[in-house]
Structures are given as C-alpha cells and as structure tokens.
Amino acid sequence: MELVQKVRVKNKMGLHTRPATAIVKLLQGCKCDVNFTYKKETINAKSILSILMLAARRNTTITINVKGADAPETMEKLIEAFETKFGE
Amino acid sequence: MTKTISRQGERRLKGTPVCRGIAIGKPFLFSISETLTPETGVPVSDVEAEIARYRRALENSRLDIERLRKQMEHEHVSEGSAILEAHLQILEDPVITTDIEKYIETGKNAEIAFLKVISAFQQHFESMRDPFFRERFKDIQDVARRVIGHLRHTVRISLAEAPPGSIVFANELSASEAAEADPKNVSAFVTEVGGLATHAAIIAKAKGIPYIARVSFTGLTFTEETTVIVDGRTGEVIISPYADTLAIYAHVQRQLSLHVAKLEHTATALAETYDGLPICLCANVEAVEEIPLLHQYGAYGVGLLRSENVFFFKDTFPSENEQYFYYRAFVERMNGLPIVIRTFDIGGDKCFMGRIEGSDEPFFVGCRAIQFFLQEKTIFKKQLRAILRAATAGDVSVLFPMVSSLSELREAKALLQEARRELHKENIPCPEKILVGCMIEVPSAAVIADLLANECDFLSIGTNDLVHYSLAADRFHQTTSSLMALCHPSLLRLIKMVVVESNLRGIPVSVCGEIASDPRFTPLLLGLGVHRLSVACRYIPLVKNAIRCISAVESVELARQALSLSTASEVQQLLEKSYRDAVPDDCFYNF
Numbered sequence: 107m108e109l110v111q112k113v114r115v116k117n118k119m120g121l122h123t124r125p126a127t128a129i130v131k132l133l134q135g136c137k138c139d140v141n142f143t144y145k146k147e148t149i150n151a152k153s154i155l156s157i158l159m160l161a162a163r164r165n166t167t168i169t170i171n172v173k174g175a176d177a178p179e180t181m182e183k184l185i186e187a188f189e190t191k192f193g194e
Numbered sequence: 195m196t197k198t199i200s201r202q203g204e205r206r207l208k209g210t211p212v213c214r215g216i217a218i219g220k221p222f223l224f225s226i227s228e229t230l231t232p233e234t235g236v237p238v239s240d241v242e243a244e245i246a247r248y249r250r251a252l253e254n255s256r257l258d259i260e261r262l263r264k265q266m267e268h269e270h271v272s273e274g275s276a277i278l279e280a281h282l283q284i285l286e287d288p289v290i291t292t293d294i295e296k297y298i299e300t301g302k303n304a305e306i307a308f309l310k311v312i313s314a315f316q317q318h319f320e321s322m323r324d325p326f327f328r329e330r331f332k333d334i335q336d337v338a339r340r341v342i343g344h345l346r347h348t349v350r351i352s353l354a355e356a357p358p359g360s361i362v363f364a365n366e367l368s369a370s371e372a373a374e375a376d377p378k379n380v381s382a383f384v385t386e387v388g389g390l391a392t393h394a395a396i397i398a399k400a401k402g403i404p405y406i407a408r409v410s411f412t413g414l415t416f417t418e419e420t421t422v423i424v425d426g427r428t429g430e431v432i433i434s435p436y437a438d439t440l441a442i443y444a445h446v447q448r449q450l451s452l453h454v455a456k457l458e459h460t461a462t463a464l465a466e467t468y469d470g471l472p473i474c475l476c477a478n479v480e481a482v483e484e485i486p487l488l489h490q491y492g493a494y495g496v497g498l499l500r501s502e503n504v505f506f507f508k509d510t511f512p513s514e515n516e517q518y519f520y521y522r523a524f525v526e527r528m529n530g531l532p533i534v535i536r537t538f539d540i541g542g543d544k545c546f547m548g549r550i551e552g553s554d555e556p557f558f559v560g561c562r563a564i565q566f567f568l569q570e571k572t573i574f575k576k577q578l579r580a581i582l583r584a585a586t587a588g589d590v591s592v593l594f595p596m597v598s599s600l601s602e603l604r605e606a607k608a609l610l611q612e613a614r615r616e617l618h619k620e621n622i623p624c625p626e627k628i629l630v631g632c633m634i635e636v637p638s639a640a641v642i643a644d645l646l647a648n649e650c651d652f653l654s655i656g657t658n659d660l661v662h663y664s665l666a667a668d669r670f671h672q673t674t675s676s677l678m679a680l681c682h683p684s685l686l687r688l689i690k691m692v693v694v695e696s697n698l699r700g701i702p703v704s705v706c707g708e709i710a711s712d713p714r715f716t717p718l719l720l721g722l723g724v725h726r727l728s729v730a731c732r733y734i735p736l737v738k739n740a741i742r743c744i745s746a747v748e749s750v751e752l753a754r755q756a757l758s759l760s761t762a763s764e765v766q767q768l769l770e771k772s773y774r775d776a777v778p779d780d781c782f783y784n785f
Contacts, residue, residue: 122327123280124276127279131279150288154283155334159319
C-alpha cells in the first residue's frame with residue numbers, strides 16, 4: 107500500500123536535531139519505506155542525517171510518502187507527531 | 195597509533211602563548227584526526243576484516259554515548275541527554291552504516307571511507323543558506339570524531355577522559371571542549387588555530403591551564419610515550435626534549451611552584467601599595483563555583499560578571515526568570531560584596547546564533563552587542579528586568595559593553611528606566627537606584643570618555659577590544675605578540691585619557707582586560723591612576739603581590755617614564771625591567 111500526504115512543519119526551529127531524532131525513533135521497527143520530499147529533494151526518513159540535510163524551516167510543507175504493509179498506522183503516527191511539534 | 199622516529203633529537207615549535215604556565219607531560223591527541231589519517235588501500239581479501247573493524251568502532255562509540263547519556267540523565271542534564279540521543283541516531287543512520295560499508299568494499303580503509311562521507315556532509319551543510327541548519331553539522335562532527343577516535347586508538351573524544359599529565363593537542367578547541375577538561379589531568383592545551391580572545395582561551399585561563407595557540411602540527415609524529423614541554427612564557431612547545439632541557443624545565447617548574455605557594459600565602463593580605471595606597475582588586479567571574487575563591491582571596495568584589503554564559507549551549511535567548519535565577523545565584527553568594535553584571539556581550543568574536551522567540555528568522559549577531567540589543571529591545575529589556583530583580587539581593591551594578599557613542603549610552607539607560615517602571619507597575623520589587631557603568635573598549639568611546647563619564651556612575655576599560663580596534667589587529671591571528679600590542683604607546687595614552695576624565699568627575703574607573711592580570715603592567719596601571727583592577731580569580735594573588743611590591747610614588751614615576759617612550763618595544767623593556775627589580779623571584783616573568 108502506498109500513501110502520500112502533505113504536512114506542515116510547525117516547530118519553531120524547523121526540522122532541527124530534536125524533531126529529526128523523534129522522527130527516526132518513531133519509524134524504528136516500522137516495516138514500510140518512508141520518504142520525505144521537500145523542495146524537489148526526496149530523502150529516506152529513517153536517516154536522521156538526511157532529514158537534517160533538508161534544512162526544512164518552520165511553516166514549510168513536506169510531502170510524506172509511505173509504502174508498505176503498515177503504511178496507514180505509520181502515516182497516522184507521523185501526522186500526529188508533526189501536529190504536536192514532536193513534543194516540543 | 196602513529197610510529198615515531200623522533201628519538202634522536204628534540205623539536206621546538208613556536209606558537210602564541212594564550213594562557214600562562216609551564217607544563218611537562220605526554221601528548222593527548224584530540225580531534226586532529228583529519229590531518230593525521232593516512233590513506234591506505236585495503237586488499238580485497240581484507241575487506242571483511244576492515245568492515246568488522248569499522249562496525250566495532252561504531253559499536254564502541256555507541257557504548258560511549260550510552261554511558262554519557264546515562265550520566266547526563268543521572269545529573270538531570272536533560273538537554274545534554276537529548277543531544278546524545280540524536281548522536282545515537284546518527285550512529286545508526288543508514289548513511290553511516292551501509293553506505294560506508296559499501297565504500298569500504300571498494301578497497302578503501304575505514305578511516306578514509308568515513309571521512310570522505312563526513313566531508314561530503316560538511317560541504318552540503320556549509321552550502322546551506324540558513325545559518326541555524328548550517329550549525330547542525332556540529333553534531334555530526336562530534337559523532338564523527340568519536341568514531342574516528344575508536345578507529346585510531348590515540349584519538350579520544352572527551353577531554354574529561356584525558357589521563358593525568360596530558361598535553362592536549364587539537365586543531366581547535368571549542369568552549370565546551372575546554373570546559374570538559376579537568377585541570378588535575380590536563381596539563382596544557384596546544385592548538386593549531388585559535389587565539390587570545392576565544393572562549394576556549396577564557397575558560398583555559400579560568401581553569402589555569404597553560405595554553406599555546408597557532409602551533410603548526412605539520413609533519414608532527416609522536417607516541418603516547420613522547421615527552422612534551424609547554425612553555426607559556428615564550429610560546430614554545432618542545433617535543434622529545436634533551437635530558438638537559440628537561441632538567442632546566444623541571445627546575446623552573448619547581449621554582450615556580452615555590453613562588454606560587456608564597457603568593458597563596460600572602461593572597462589574603464590587603465591589596466595596597468607598600469606606602470599604603472589601597473587598590474580595589476576585583477574578580478572577573480564566569481561561574482558561581484568561582485565565588486568561594488574570591489572570598490578566600492579577600493577580593494573587593496566582582497568587577498565583571500560575563501552574563502552571556504547564561505545561554506551557553508542554547509539555541510534561544512533565556513527567559514527573564516531563567517536569567518533572574520542565574521544572576522541571583524551569583525548575587526546571593528557575594529555576601530554583600532559589590533558585583534558588576536555586564537549585559538550580554540556577543541557579536542564580533544563571541545558569536546551567538548539562534549532564534550528570537552516568536553520569529554521564524556534565524557539570526558546571527560554580527561554587529562556590536564549594544565547596537566544589536568538596542569534594536570532587539572524586547573530581549574534587552576528582559577535582561578535588564580532580570581538584573582534589576584536580582585539586584586534586590588545585594589550590591590549590584592550594571593555595565594553596558596561596546597558603547598561607542600553617547601546616544602547609545604542614553605538609549606540603554608532609558609531602557610533600564612523603562613524596565614524599572616514596568617517592574618514598579620507590576621509590583622515586582624527592584625532597587626530604587628542601581629549604578630550604571632559604561633565599558634570603554636572601542637577607540638571612539640575612549641575619545642569621548644568625558645561625555646560618557648558625565649552620564650554614568652563608573653567606567654570600565656576593556657583593553658582586549660581596545661587594542662584590537664585601535665591597532666586594527668586581528669584577535670585570532672595576531673602577528674605581533676600580545677605583550678607588544680599591549681605595550682603600544684597609543685593604548686597607554688588612551689588609558690590615560692579615560693582615567694583623567696573619570697578622575698576629574700570623581701567616578702571610579704577600572705581596567706578589566708588582559709592587561710590587568712599581567713603583573714608586569716600592574717605598577718604602570720596604578721601610576722596611570724587606575725585604582726580598580728578586575729582579573730580572573732586565580733590571578734588575584736599574583737596581581738596583589740605586584741601591588742604590594744611597589745609604592746604609589748614609584749608607580750607614578752614609572753607611568754610618566756612609559757608615557758614618554760615612543761615605541762612598544764621600549765615600553766615592554768621598561769615594564770620587564772621594573773618587574774624584575776620589584777619581584778625578582780617570579781621566574782615565570784623574569785627569564
């Protein structure tokens with residue numbers, strides 16, 4: 107199953123180290139492939155370094171692409187995490 | 195480990211002395227791996243072994259970080275723990291694991307494969323437009339150093355782990371790295387870049403760790419058994435010294451420790467010249483832990499609290515309450531002695547990067563502190579409110595740094611008034627009157643010292659910046675030795691001008707720069723009319739001794755003589771000679 111959804115970065119400092127850590131932790135153990143696309147660049151969301159390299163700032167939009175068996179749950183968790191600013 | 199063949203002779207390297215002292219010890223290579231890593235091809239048959247070696251280095255790094263993270267949690271340093279959590283994620287990143295293993299499979303050794311990938315990251319991050327994200331590379335670099343440290347056994351990661359007698363060799367030292375160093379184990383720092391005015395230098399001084407910067411390591415090889423001598427007087431680093439060199443230094447070190455013991459003994463005596471002129475000898479302070487020492491030495495008070503340390507390791511400016519508790523901790527420990535809190539002095543060499551609350555724009559303080567804060571009034575007022583609130587607990591004055599015109603001083607004072615009015619309105623206690631001082635550290639301020647002195651309660655001369663701006667000298671890459679720069683006749687005249695103007699108006703003037711903690715300058719400063727000095731706590735005994743070894747009359751005569759000289763080297767010779775005559779048994783300065 108493949109799901110695509112756009113989310114907004116709400117964290118004050120953008121997707122910096124702490125949110126990036128939270129994303130990678132959240133995706134640990136999930137069985138699907140997760141990619142983020144930002145400004146025409148697509149990266150593996152399970153790589154903290156790749157997320158940091160996006161340098162995505164607050165109020166920018168990221169396209170999440172989830173492919174695999176547990177895609178719906180994974181997408182739901184990700185959206186929730188972006189919404190709640192990864193607990194920041 | 196690098197093989198050495200330097201048995202046959204000693205090697206002398208020269209750098210810029212940043213922090214005084216003489217040390218004899220063994221090298222501890224810290225984060226200089228990039229420059230020392232050899233590229234060796236790996237035969238295809240050994241690829242498996244090389245990958246295993248790489249995985250072991252990653253695993254050892256992971257164990258390190260886990261251990262540090264537990265320690266941080268134990269010490270309730272939650273921010274530190276969060277950063278280390280990110281470091282763990284970086285170690286498990288597919289880019290670090292699978293990508294690099296693939297690279298090793300092409301026949302590269304692990305170090306080269308790893309450093310190639312890291313330097314690609316570095317390039318990418320450095321090309322980012324957003325300085326905040328650019329800065330995130332530091333975490334990657336931190337992890338990279340640790341991994342490389344495990345690949346090469348001589349490079350270790352935290353200075354807290356340095357064994358006793360370590361002479362730390364590093365390309366560059368950050369403030370936090372220097373902060374980790376335990377003065378019981380770290381005998382000296384030697385770096386390739388850096389200089390007198392860096393934060394690492396300030397911390398080295400506060401800890402009393404000798405430090406020599408701008409030493410070239412090119413072609414340098416040593417083992418952990420190599421003996422190294424660091425001479426903070428000349429800026430020399432001697433590798434594998436001859437037996438007689440070693441004997442000479444061992445002797446000097448013994449003499450020096452005798453002298454220091456003697457100074458400690460008289461440290462509690464009054465700070466007055468031998469004909470009885472009292473001098474207010476204050477301390478420059480960075481951390482509350484330094485305050486007991488200040489009491490022990492009988493200091494007059496704190497002449498300079500560097501408030502910018504409140505946001506060390508932080509991305510945003512601290513809240514008013516956070517600052518209030520921070521300042522109050524200092525004020526309470528003063529037991530009624532005066533304390534001067536300098537408002538945030540960042541910009542120039544002291545960079546701060548972060549975001550202002552409620553704003554998306556990252557910023558980088560490039561301009562002078564007071565200019566920046568007069569633009570960012572909300573941040574500045576928050577600090578002034580915090581200082582005013584803390585001032586109810588003791589004798590607090592506020593000092594504005596980097597003022598260059600009267601209008602800046604007036605604006606800053608107006609904001610202070612506004613902060614006070616707000617507090618009154620909100621029924622928050624704050625003192626009716628607080629003394630306001632102005633730093634004289636840019637030449638324009640020195641030239642209009644009369645105008646500034648008219649409108650504040652005290653002046654404080656910051657000689658480091660004054661030298662920097664008046665000689666157009668680069669603080670990081672000084673070509674002239676620092677002592678020479680401080681002896682420049684223009685600096686003496688500027689100090690004299692400021693002192694004359696403040697004395698005319700009956701307001702105190704202090705000197706708090708580098709010059710104040712160098713005992714060779716003490717008689718000159720007294721003679722120029724400076725009766726208030728502020729120095730790093732640990733230099734109080736040294737400066738006090740210099741004060742007690744001279745009479746007020748002699749000092750005035752010395753200053754008159756110095757002002758009549760036309761070159762820095764003549765002034766330097768005069769000061770060196772007079773110190774040798776006054777304090778002959780200080781073998782650190784007299785050699």
